Amino acid sequence: MKIVKKKFRSWMSVCLLAALFVSLLSACGSDAKDNEAQDGKVTLKFWTIALQPTFNDYFNGLISEYQKSHPGVTVEWSDYPYDAISNKLLTGIASGNVPDVVNLNTEFANQMASKGALADLGQWMSDDEKKSYFDGIFNSTVFDNKAYALPWYTGTEVLFMNTRLVKQAGLDPKNPPKTRDELNEWSRQIKAKTGATGYATTFAARMFPVEGISILNDDKTAAAFNTPATLALIQKMQGLIQEGVLVKEDANFDKQIQYYSSEQTAFEIAGPTFINFIKTSAPDVYKNTIAVPLPTGKADVRLSNTMNVVVPLKSANAEQAAEFAKFLTNATNQTAFAKAANTLPSTKESIKDSFFTENDGTLESEAKVVSAESLDKAVDYMVGVPNAGDVNSAIARQLQEIFMNGKDPKQGLTEAEQEVNQILSQN
Numbered sequence: 001m002k003i004v005k006k007k008f009r010s011w012m013s014v015c016l017l018a019a020l021f022v023s024l025l026s027a028c029g030s031d032a033k034d035n036e037a038q039d040g041k042v043t044l045k046f047w048t049i050a051l052q053p054t055f056n057d058y059f060n061g062l063i064s065e066y067q068k069s070h071p072g073v074t075v076e077w078s079d080y081p082y083d084a085i086s087n088k089l090l091t092g093i094a095s096g097n098v099p100d101v102v103n104l105n106t107e108f109a110n111q112m113a114s115k116g117a118l119a120d121l122g123q124w125m126s127d128d129e130k131k132s133y134f135d136g137i138f139n140s141t142v143f144d145n146k147a148y149a150l151p152w153y154t155g156t157e158v159l160f161m162n163t164r165l166v167k168q169a170g171l172d173p174k175n176p177p178k179t180r181d182e183l184n185e186w187s188r189q190i191k192a193k194t195g196a197t198g199y200a201t202t203f204a205a206r207m208f209p210v211e212g213i214s215i216l217n218d219d220k221t222a223a224a225f226n227t228p229a230t231l232a233l234i235q236k237m238q239g240l241i242q243e244g245v246l247v248k249e250d251a252n253f254d255k256q257i258q259y260y261s262s263e264q265t266a267f268e269i270a271g272p273t274f275i276n277f278i279k280t281s282a283p284d285v286y287k288n289t290i291a292v293p294l295p296t297g298k299a300d301v302r303l304s305n306t307m308n309v310v311v312p313l314k315s316a317n318a319e320q321a322a323e324f325a326k327f328l329t330n331a332t333n334q335t336a337f338a339k340a341a342n343t344l345p346s347t348k349e350s351i352k353d354s355f356f357t358e359n360d361g362t363l364e365s366e367a368k369v370v371s372a373e374s375l376d377k378a379v380d381y382m383v384g385v386p387n388a389g390d391v392n393s394a395i396a397r398q399l400q401e402i403f404m405n406g407k408d409p410k411q412g413l414t415e416a417e418q419e420v421n422q423i424l425s426q427n
Contacts, residue, residue: 042317043074044324045099052079058340066327073320098314100321101328104149106380107388109141109308113148114220114384119311122147124322132331136379137306137346149308150329151346153337155271156304156374157294158367159183164288165266169193176292180210183267183295187245190266198240199267200247200256203399205392206381207233212299215395220385221424225395226417234402234409241403250400261285269294272367291367293374304378306346344371351375387423394419
């Protein structure tokens with residue numbers, strides 16, 4: 001999970017380079033297909049992000065197996081640091097040195113797909129192959145029924161619960177809240193009976209899709225979130241904060257750990273990496289903590305952070321690249337990688353493995369099982385425009401002004417909409 005979260009944050013930081021990437025695609029007159037081997041032999045350039053040397057044995061074995069079953073195909077695996085991969089990709093495309101299979105997060109994959117820079121992998125997939133992935137994650141990169149990426153390893157959040165506080169509040173941890181509204185009611189009771197707050201969170205645009213609110217319109221040319229439903233959501237949260245039911249702070253992950261570890265909050269929404277922190281900083285709280293499925297909002301989804309593999313449109317060997325991408329992300333190989341990397345697979349068959357179903361009674365095992373069970377409602381959050389980071393920041397700033405400084409919600413939403421539209425006009 002740590003790898004997934006780290007890569008997600010890192011890729012968000014390079015999204016601004018997408019526009020440059022597309023312009024380079026357009027400007028580049030050289031087509032890698034001109035260099036395609038004529039002797040029947042194919043070399044696939046496979047790029048990943050920060051997986052060497054930790055997973056060398058896994059990938060070297062995987063590549064060897066693939067090459068044995070595909071005579072004439074050679075896979076050249078290259079791995080780049082987070083901070084270097086974007087420039088390497090841009091430089092490679094500009095020079096005609098186009099990779100064939102590339103590891104990208106969903107936000108960047110969507111931006112590339114929207115600009116016509118990726119191959120439609122669906123043309124080389126059977127219906128069974130498409131259905132082998134969890135629907136929400138697979139569909140996160142599908143446009144006009146075209147699959148522009150194959151989901152690889154992923155992660156979802158769960159709800160960690162302090163059972164001591166929950167029981168003190170007269171609530172039953174064996175019958176946890178199923179919806180966000182129920183979670184808020186539990187938080188209200190926690191506040192009334194124990195004095196602790198329900199939970200801390202970041203004030204971010206990610207809260208909108210959980211409630212079925214679109215960030216942008218369908219063609220991604222304008223903000224779509226300034227609606228009565230959004231205003232009602234914000235006013236509800238504003239009321240919960242004023243009651244002391246939710247923490248009145250834009251709490252980053254470190255602050256959330258502090259609140260939970262000191263029992264100032266009863267719940268924490270996080271991935272399993274959260275466990276390591278409370279296990280060290282608050283062993284007594286760790287002993288009283290359980291993991292349950294994350295309550296859902298009106299959209300009935302849980303957000304995931306997925307790493308995908310894509311095939312650039314200008315790949316010299318697009319069909320062979322798609323074949324390797326399918327091999328890389330099939331259930332067998334995803335199961336093996338998830339065990340090696342402690343991530344979640346995006347394939348339905350994988351989570352039937354006992355690794356994801358057996359709970360040995362530890363919090364770590366419980367969180368892993370709950371996370372895997374949550375994948376059926378998982379979808380990736382993304383804005384899908386080159387300056388997605390600016391869009392997210394503009395919304396977050398206004399949410400902070402509303403929740404922390406008392407700004408009028410309607411005014412804040414209007415100003416966020418205006419700023420986002422200004423940002424989009426620069427695309």
